[in-house]
Amino acid sequence: xxxxxxxxxxxxxxxxxxxxxxxxxxxxTGLKWDISDFDGYAVEAALQxxxxxxxxxxxVISLGPVVVQETLRKxxxxxxxxxxxxxxxxxxxxxxxxxxxxAAELQGGGYDLVMFGKMSIDSANGAVGLMVAELLGLxxxxxxxxxxxxxASGTARREVEGxxxxxxxxxxxxxxxxxxIARPRYPSLKGIxxxxxxxxxxxxxxxxxxxxxxxxxxxxxxxAAGRIIGEGAAAVPELVRLLQTEAKVL
Amino acid sequence: xxxxxxxxxxxxxxPRKIALEALAVARPLADQLGGSVHVLLAGAPGVGAGAVTLxxxxxxxxxxxxxxxxVNYDAESQAALVAGRxxxxxxRVVVFGASAQGRDLAPRTAARLRTTLASDVxxxxxxxxxxxxxHPGYTGKVILTLRLSANPALVSVRPGAVQPKPVAKAxxxxxxxxxxxxxxxRVVTTETVLGDTRQLDLGEAPVIIAGGRGLKAAEHFALxxxxxxxxxxxxxxxxxxVTDEGWRPHSDQIGQTGRLVSPDLYVAVGxxxxxxxxxxxRTSRCIVAINKDKEAPIFKVADYGxxxxxxxxxxxxxxxxxxxxx
Numbered sequence: 001x002x003x004x005x006x007x008x009x010x011x012x013x014x015x016x017x018x019x020x021x022x023x024x025x026x027x028x029t030g031l032k033w034d035i036s037d038f039d040g041y042a043v044e045a046a047l048q049x050x051x052x053x054x055x056x057x058x059x060v061i062s063l064g065p066v067v068v069q070e071t072l073r074k075x076x077x078x079x080x081x082x083x084x085x086x087x088x089x090x091x092x093x094x095x096x097x098x099x100x101x102x103a104a105e106l107q108g109g110g111y112d113l114v115m116f117g118k119m120s121i122d123s124a125n126g127a128v129g130l131m132v133a134e135l136l137g138l139x140x141x142x143x144x145x146x147x148x149x150x151x152a153s154g155t156a157r158r159e160v161e162g163x164x165x166x167x168x169x170x171x172x173x174x175x176x177x178x179x180x181i182a183r184p185r186y187p188s189l190k191g192i193x194x195x196x197x198x199x200x201x202x203x204x205x206x207x208x209x210x211x212x213x214x215x216x217x218x219x220x221x222x223x224a225a226g227r228i229i230g231e232g233a234a235a236v237p238e239l240v241r242l243l244q245t246e247a248k249v250l
Numbered sequence: 251x252x253x254x255x256x257x258x259x260x261x262x263x264x265p266r267k268i269a270l271e272a273l274a275v276a277r278p279l280a281d282q283l284g285g286s287v288h289v290l291l292a293g294a295p296g297v298g299a300g301a302v303t304l305x306x307x308x309x310x311x312x313x314x315x316x317x318x319x320x321v322n323y324d325a326e327s328q329a330a331l332v333a334g335r336x337x338x339x340x341x342r343v344v345v346f347g348a349s350a351q352g353r354d355l356a357p358r359t360a361a362r363l364r365t366t367l368a369s370d371v372x373x374x375x376x377x378x379x380x381x382x383x384x385h386p387g388y389t390g391k392v393i394l395t396l397r398l399s400a401n402p403a404l405v406s407v408r409p410g411a412v413q414p415k416p417v418a419k420a421x422x423x424x425x426x427x428x429x430x431x432x433x434x435x436r437v438v439t440t441e442t443v444l445g446d447t448r449q450l451d452l453g454e455a456p457v458i459i460a461g462g463r464g465l466k467a468a469e470h471f472a473l474x475x476x477x478x479x480x481x482x483x484x485x486x487x488x489x490x491x492v493t494d495e496g497w498r499p500h501s502d503q504i505g506q507t508g509r510l511v512s513p514d515l516y517v518a519v520g521x522x523x524x525x526x527x528x529x530x531x532r533t534s535r536c537i538v539a540i541n542k543d544k545e546a547p548i549f550k551v552a553d554y555g556x557x558x559x560x561x562x563x564x565x566x567x568x569x570x571x572x573x574x575x576x
Contacts, residue, residue: 013389013506014525022414026392037507076544095357096366121506123387123394125369127357134361139436140325142354145500157443159501160323161350161451166441179490179507180500211366211400215382218393223551226537228544232558233566239554240570247536247553249457249482249515250574 001056001149003046004111004127005080006102007039008091010122017219024214025090035071038117040184042177045196045233046115047079047185049149057081059111063101063205064091076195077187081199086205093123093212099131100208106136113154116176118143126176133174141167145180251401255269255341257332258304259351260293265300265452268347270307270414272407275374276345277308277415283342286310288329290335290428292328294321298425305423306416312425317433322439323351327432328357335428336363341402343381345374348406349453356406363547367404368396370510372411381405387531389506409453410533411514452504455485457515461529463561464541468497473564474519480571487511489527503509505530522561523548528532540564 011017018027035043043060045242050056060075062068063086072083086101106114114136119126126142133140145164146157152171157164159178187195229238243250254276258269260436273287280287289309291297298314303310315331332355336344344359346352348370360367371383381398383405398405452458459481471486478484488498490505504511506526514536521527523539523546531537532551539552540563549555556563 011388013391017388017391019392026388083534093394094366095369096360096364096400099361121389124510125367126353127360127367127369130354130357131361132330134358140358141437142325145351155440159350161453161501163442163444163501165410165439166443167437167439169437178500179503192438212345212368212396212398214394215397216395218395220386220390220393221554223532226539226549226552226555228549228555228557231558233562235556236563236566236570239556239567240574242554243515243536243538244574247515249536250571 001050001053001113002111003050003056003058003074003113003115004061004106004109005039005042005046005058005115006061007043007071007075008036008120009033009062009068010120013121019219023216027218033071035074036117036120036122038119038177038179041179041181042115042117043075043078043080044182044184045147045177048182049147053149059084061086061102061105063088063098065089069200069202072200073195074187076198076200077191078185079191081198083200085200085202087202088205088207092207092210092213094210095125095127096131097207097210099128099135101205102128103132103135104206106132112171114138114174115151116174117178118176118178127178129174136174138172138174139169140174141169142176143178144175145178147175147181149199251342252283253340254283254285254287254343254345255336255339256287256289256309257344257346257352257355258289258291259347259349260297260300260533261290261522263296263299265291265303266347266349267414268349268352268409270285270304271409271412272307272345272347273304273307274415275407275413276343279343279374279376285342288313288339288365290315290332292320292331292430294318299497301423301425304314307419308417310358312423314425315428315430317430317432320430322442324432324435325354325358325437326435328355329362330433331430332359333362336402344402344404346404346406348408352406356404360404364402365400365402366398367406369399369406370408372408374405386533389525390532408510408512450483450485452485452487452502452509452511455483456513457481457484458487458511458513459484459517459519460487460489460521461492461519462521463491473498473560477517477564477568477571480568480575480576489521489524514531518548518552519564521548523551
């Protein structure tokens with residue numbers, strides 16, 4: 001089974017963000033970077049599928065400046081077989097431009113399955129995987145929390161509002177991974193050493209027309225400082241009064 | 251090309267709140283463009299009954315696609331239907347709700363039309379030939395203002411970001427039956443697993459009562475459910491720690507890797523306020539926190555806090571809310 005997983009390098013969200021002097025990007029000083037959460041689940045799910053099948057390999061693909069090669073190396077150290085870097089100066093915010101570049105790379109690659117995280121944690125659009133499926137003309141299951149492949153077809157549970165749906169689909173297909181499927185493994189020392197020798201190809205990203213661009217980035221206005229209105233059940237009457245008269249939500 | 255198309259969702263014979271919120275975005279855009287607002291309402295026979303509500307919220311015409319094959323959302327059929335309609339209309343802008351369905355449908359439609367999409371936006375304005383939208387990114391810690399120059403321009407609107415706006419003088423809404431034959435989908439749904447159908451959806455509930463690890467055990471979520479019942483218009487949410495423990499289903503999870511919600515009132519019960527959780531609820535209009543640790547980070551974002559044992563405070567609050575609501 002030949003699987004491609006498309007991943008994105010994102011800053012860890014725990015830190016405080018500042019806006020760069022340009023006003024068009026976050027200031028990267030001091031930020032730590034990693035594979036986007038859902039993309040990490042997708043890598044883990046792909047590795048487990050090939051391990052279970054006892055055959056096949058996982059190719060990991062990422063688009064962006066040269067520094068994304070660090071993220072690709074991490075995926076290789078987790079057990080992916082090879083990596084492709086689609087080089088561009090910066091990752092556009094336009095999901096169709098990204099999808100165009102990924103589809104051009106994936107087209108003709110002979111993949112049985114193309115996997116994405118449900119969304120990236122930084123831009124939180126969740127559009128690229130679905131767009132790639134349409135551009136490749138493949139069936140697509142979005143937000144899978146369970147996934148199984150048997151022969152030339154797959155089954156999945158996809159998350160919808162108020163529950164889930166069990167679905168069946170033919171391969172080749174595109175899927176995106178929601179939470180609940182698997183926690184990403186930590187790379188072993190052996191895996192880290194092996195990753196240095198695994199193939200990592202870099203070629204220019206064939207981005208399409210960019211029709212969505214950043215005009216401004218800002219930090220949201222801080223919430224007004226709240227107040228602790230009291231301790232224990234004795235504070236409940238005052239809370240109810242405030243919810244009725246001040247917040248007007250009761 | 252000056253009309254605006256809204257892709258509506260209905261449930262139980264009525265348009266969902268998210269459809270009315272999308273209309274509240276579409277109406278002023280159409281007025282500025284000098285065009286009309288059309289709504290595409292697809293579903294089982296009878297779904298067209300919702301046209302009256304849509305008219306009362308600014309729709310000029312409702313395109314009704316009724317078919318027994320559209321009882322459940324089917325991605326491939328709906329994307330073909332919507333893309334076909336956009337191609338045959340004079341639509342400058344197409345507005346989706348960023349619900350689970352809209353988040354699935356909008357990117358598929360955009361790619362079929364070989365255009366792009368601004369997802370999960372909180373405002374949309376016209377600036378010359380382009381749309382300018384705002385979108386929270388980086389788990390809500392950064393607000394991006396984006397320029398969308400595609401034509402047609404597709405946007406999906408974050409649930410709860412705008413209020414539905416009834417029109418003062420609703421005219422007669424034109425209802426147009428759209429001939430539709432659902433396509434055979436390659437992805438076949440074999441079973442639907444519904445959660446608790448008595449529950450309001452997290453994206454639509456005006457009030458959310460969410461529980462965290464401070465509740466100590468799955469059975470103690472009864473406290474949260476009782477408080478939600480007392481409010482009458484509340485849904486129950488949970489933190490990732492709780493869903494990881496299996497106390498609640500993953501679909502209840504609010505946070506960076508769960509649902510992003512913006513209710514009028516968010517009550518955090520026994521939730522410390524991890525950054526990943528705050529990412530999913532910090533845009534709530536009013537936040538109440540109940541936690542025994544007065545240093546818990548949740549108090550930094552809460553409008554009102556009570557320091558105390560949830561097993562003592564929550565039942566008292568439930569009783570007080572019942573009394574207040576009569």
